[in-house]
Amino acid sequence: MAENSSDVIESLVNLKITGDDEMDVSNSDDKSKQKKDDISDDDNPDKSSAFADEDCVICLDKLTDAKTLKKCSHSFCTLCIDQHFKNTPHCPVCFTVYGIKTGNQPKDGYMDAKVNQKIQLPGYEGHGAIVLYYSFFDGIQTEEHPNPGRPYFGTNRTAYLPNTSEGQKVLRLLKEAFKRRLVFTVGSSRTTGCDNVVTWNDIHHKTNTCGGTEEFGYPDSTYLRRVQEELAAHGVTEESILQN
Ligand SMILES: [Zn+2]
Numbered sequence: 512m513a514e515n516s517s518d519v520i521e522s523l524v525n526l527k528i529t530g531d532d533e534m535d536v537s538n539s540d541d542k543s544k545q546k547k548d549d550i551s552d553d554d555n556p557d558k559s560s561a562f563a564d565e566d567c568v569i570c571l572d573k574l575t576d577a578k579t580l581k582k583c584s585h586s587f588c589t590l591c592i593d594q595h596f597k598n599t600p601h602c603p604v605c606f607t608v609y610g611i612k613t614g615n616q617p618k619d620g621y622m623d624a625k626v627n628q629k630i631q632l633p634g635y636e637g638h639g640a641i642v643l644y645y646s647f648f649d650g651i652q653t654e655e656h657p658n659p660g661r662p663y664f665g666t667n668r669t670a671y672l673p674n675t676s677e678g679q680k681v682l683r684l685l686k687e688a689f690k691r692r693l694v695f696t697v698g699s700s701r702t703t704g705c706d707n708v709v710t711w712n713d714i715h716h717k718t719n720t721c722g723g724t725e726e727f728g729y730p731d732s733t734y735l736r737r738v739q740e741e742l743a744a745h746g747v748t749e750e751s752i753l754q755n
């Protein structure tokens with residue numbers, strides 16, 4: 512048991528030093544001593560396994576041809592992390608965003624947003640509303656869609672955000688998500704069950720001003736937070752807009 516732990520520590524230290532050129536070696540020695548103490552003083556297997564960085568969290572096996580990510584310094588097998596980034600744009604451990612994920616939303620879509628001070632959203636009285644307009648023509652599916660060569664039906668959607676600073680932030684994120692072709696996709700509609708239609712892509716919108724969550728409207732005090740989480744799951748954050 513004790514031997515295993517010190518093996519882990521050694522490879523951890525090697526990894527850190529090779530992974531980060533700027534790291535002060537004496538400083539990292541201090542840290543490794545600190546970690547050694549932590550492990551020997553603590554018999555909790557959960558805690559010691561948290562230090563077993565030599566295992567790749569994707570394949571749960573020993574690191575093979577390790578690749579260390581630049582921004583967050585987490586390491587994975589090169590094959591594992593390359594495969595992961597094909598589907599998701601963030602580090603599987605800490606969710607730091609790498610690269611840009613784009614979707615298969617039809618390219619000829621249209622998005623507009625206008626402030627309407629006369630619309631009062633329950634829970635945001637006095638702020639007015641941002642009205643979002645989306646429009647897609649009918650078209651033919653391409654290789655990136657489920658049934659290439661077959662037609663799909665377009666759609667027109669209207670959605671509402673409160674005209675607060677947080678609502679304006681969500682608008683900025685939604686515009687970016689639209690640019691990255693992530694807001695809509697082509698597939699079957701969850702609400703109508705129809706196939707081959709332009710439909711929402713897991714970034715929820717409020718298509719009613721009122722009626723609460725059951726009617727896809729307001730009030731819904733956690734909606735703005737949830738939609739930002741959904742956007743972040745697609746890699747759309749304010750940081751990712753600034754970086755790219
Ligand atoms: Zn792996």
Ligand SMILES: [Zn+2]
Nearest residue numbers: 583585602605
């Ligand atoms: Zn990370």
